[in-house]
Amino acid sequence: MFLKNINLINFKNYSEKELEFNQGINCFVGNNGIGKTNILDSINYLSICKSFINNIDSQNIKNGEDFFIIQGVFEKDNDNDTIYCSIRKNKKKIFKKNKKEYEKLSHHIGLYPIVVILPSDSNLINDGSETRRRFIDMLISQFDNSYLNLLIKYNNALLQRNVIIRNFHSQNSFNNEILEIWNEQLIIYGTQIYNKRKEVIQQIVPIFLSFYNSITDSNIENVRFEYKSQLNNENFNSLLISNIEKDLKLQYTTSGIHRDDIEFLFNDCPLKKFSSQGQQKTFIICLKLAQYSLNYTKTNIKPILLFDDIFDKLDSSRIKKIFKIIDNDNFGQIFITDTNHQRIKEAISNISKENTFFYL
Amino acid sequence: MFLKNINLINFKNYSEKELEFNQGINCFVGNNGIGKTNILDSINYLSICKSFINNIDSQNIKNGEDFFIIQGVFEKDNDNDTIYCSIRKNKKKIFKKNKKEYEKLSHHIGLYPIVVILPSDSNLINDGSETRRRFIDMLISQFDNSYLNLLIKYNNALLQRNVIIRNFHSQNSFNNEILEIWNEQLIIYGTQIYNKRKEVIQQIVPIFLSFYNSITDSNIENVRFEYKSQLNNENFNSLLISNIEKDLKLQYTTSGIHRDDIEFLFNDCPLKKFSSQGQQKTFIICLKLAQYSLNYTKTNIKPILLFDDIFDKLDSSRIKKIFKIIDNDNFGQIFITDTNHQRIKEAISNISKENTFFYL
Structure with a gap:
């Protein structure tokens, strides 16, 4: 093409x-x-x-x-x-x-x-976690038609649950049955999203590393990235149960895949603060080239x-x-x-x- | 030196x-x-x-x-x-x-x-108003010893007024006398800060323009920047009085020099969206060189x-x-x-x- x-x-x-x-x-x-x-x-x-x-x-x-x-x-x-x-x-x-x-x-x-590499992609390193979630979501949705739909359903359930939590707060009430309806929705869609994100990050990391190591000396520049999710260590249901008091106090849902991040590391320290501008640019280019390769593999x-x-x-x-x-x-x-x-x-x-x- | x-x-x-x-x-x-x-x-x-x-x-x-x-x-x-x-x-x-x-x-x-020009200075264009306020505040404080002190006093008064407004809200009460103590402080320091910012922007604009126009063709690239302040059109006291209901509802002080901005324009449109990366870089360099010149003029x-x-x-x-x-x-x-x-x-x-x- x-x-x-x-x-x-x-x-x-x-x-x-x-x-x-x-x-x-x-x-x-x-x-x-x-x-x-x-x-x-x-x-x-x-x-x-x-x-x-x-x-x-x-x-x-x-x-x-x-x-x-x-x-x-x-x-x-x-x-x-x-x-x-x-x-x-x-x-x-x-x-x-x-x-x-x-x-x-x-x-x-x-x-x-297409895969686009822009100077403003440095935002992937410098911005908050939302930018990196958007990157991984765009990446997956390019070859997985069902993914965007899962995200929409998850975000809808999240919105509903937050409204209910705020209502509990303002009316000084609590009804676990209503809450569980939306917990269940969050868990169904959130767990699927988590699994897809986890899988694609596992697949992209070795491609990324092969590119980075072919450009630089891996003894001097040791880079990697990791999927950070609350679901890495605990299942979603028990997270929602154990955080309910916090959620009620803060009036929003504090656990779930909407809090995921990807951590970029340079010699085991945060890339953002411990690498030069040229090293960061190299990192972004390799990430995008890895996105390219994965996309090609998946869609031919x-x-x-x-x-x-x-x-x-x-x-x-x-x-x-x-x-x-x-x-x-x-x-x-x-x-x-x-x-x-x-x-x-x-x-x-x-x-x-x-x-x-x-x-x- | x-x-x-x-x-x-x-x-x-x-x-x-x-x-x-x-x-x-x-x-x-x-x-x-x-x-x-x-x-x-x-x-x-x-x-x-x-x-x-x-x-x-x-x-x-x-x-x-x-x-x-x-x-x-x-x-x-x-x-x-x-x-x-x-x-x-x-x-x-x-x-x-x-x-x-x-x-x-x-x-x-x-x-x-020193004056430093970094690639990350593009934040001056892309970030919110706070970044541009910090730029103008740093610029003034380099040659005006009293300025930082004014800012500290203003911010302290702002903090106190916001606490009082929040207390009014949570206690469902209102006491105009207490409010006026802090209004007065805001007005004293805020008006002085406003005048200093206005003066320095008036001084720096022609220097900036002379640099920009010596690098580019001003028929194709018409640039300028303007000081945006609520105090441009109304005095601070009447702003505080006319916005008090809004302040009480939102629980913070909505008027004052803490909402100031500098608007960067390119052919009368926002620079951020209507100019190329090279044009934006040129804009930032000229702004910093103008900062340099102003600093030199003021301090020798x-x-x-x-x-x-x-x-x-x-x-x-x-x-x-x-x-x-x-x-x-x-x-x-x-x-x-x-x-x-x-x-x-x-x-x-x-x-x-x-x-x-x-x-x-």
Whole structure:
């Protein structure tokens, strides 16, 4: 699967733009503000129906215009699929495959998978646990259709239970039977989510480590990550029972998979505080490349890889090794941005994949 | 004023390190994880008694050791001042000037000012208003000794007023006389803080604009920033009176300078969502250089400029223009990090300031 071309009208800084891509490496080169990342973002739209920069669709319309259109042709299983996305101010988003509009956007997501590596992914290290839960949830839902549904059901049960707990508090009452209805729901869905998260983390860790150790010296940089869940040590039912007093006092449910985290470690200390910016960037890239590999293994489709600002923070030795990893049949089509054409030309001079430069 | 040398023992990744600096540009070059940023951080310690990375002093001690020492000699007004900082696990921080220990660390801060430009400064754009208030507060307190005191008094009055409001709520009572005691305090200190913030923003905006417009084309990139304060349109007393019902309902003080913000604009839209990463980086660098200039004007001391990862996200045209700005008698000693010695050598080849390379 790969993207053959893209056609933009009034998207961000572009009035009109047509680009033809190859199946290997496509490099967008140009000065700050020229719109390199915007091209990647338009590819993101074609794959997952939204921007990775600005969630408010209408704000991606070019200044002074009323609509934008993104159209692109994917080749998949020897077929050409034309994907069309248009946003008009105050109208609903229109998304079509081969001129036929989707009933639900969710039917499109996953058909043309991508993995995106952005400078802002450092949030995975620096933000709170919610960002890391979102990462693992997105990862699983890319190849497991039932997962998103489990999450919705769990979150609904959690919401209901919290309302009940707050009612108990304000009415100074308690009714265990009502509580148990929602406990049961939480346990059914929460345990399934826990098992899926645990399994996927077990699968991704060795892939991640093989990438990281091929880039760095594992004697100096020992990295790993661990799934932190209250359910690691105790079953969900006994957690809910033993924490009920705390829950009533704090007026929300304190135990469950909504408190899960992934702990990133560098030489057995928290990565965030004990590693350099370049080491953190390396960590994130390996995590995303591992996501790519796992996704490919599970679905047998090679995702499209979008790589924004690949040279940001990395020394030349690491960049060389990263290019060596992706110059491989396990990786498909790749899009890269850079401000400096000389630098990127040199970097990919030894790559066997076909490459094309777009000077924006 | 400039830093002549530095001597590190057990600081972060360094067991022992001695470096002699020049008065111009000092470049630290080396691969990821070698400790370039750590050298800048040690200079930060000598100037403001703490790390810009890790606020917990003991976590900056080299793995497996019990203490670290940073010592450096500043030349200021033709005198040599030896500054000594040591941290020992579970002991208090020791800070000395010419072998004499400071009674209070606050007596040291401001004597050897620095301005630091870090990749993480993008937080100024992406985080909530608190980060921008902290920036403006730090900026003012560098040349106005009374400012920090005003802030402490304001925050204390705010805390007291919030406690009283919560008590009113839980006891279902109201006493305007008690409230007015704290209103009066808030108004006295808040109005002074407001006036100082307003004045300094008026002073810094034209400096910022002159830098930004010398780097970019102002017809394409029109930037500005504005001081947002509830006190812009109404005096503090009438704000407190008209919002009292809201305050009682929400149980905290909803009006005052603790809700101030600085709005960053790009072509009249929010900078955060409508500009590229390179444009945002340019914005931050110009803001920090303007901070530098204002600080120099107010104190007549040229701060030391620390520039971590200068090439991150910027195209070569912008980098050239930034070097042109700092290659000027209005700027003093400068420290820069980069992973690529060839790139930085080329970039500073036309600079008239003396330069030294440290290959770490």
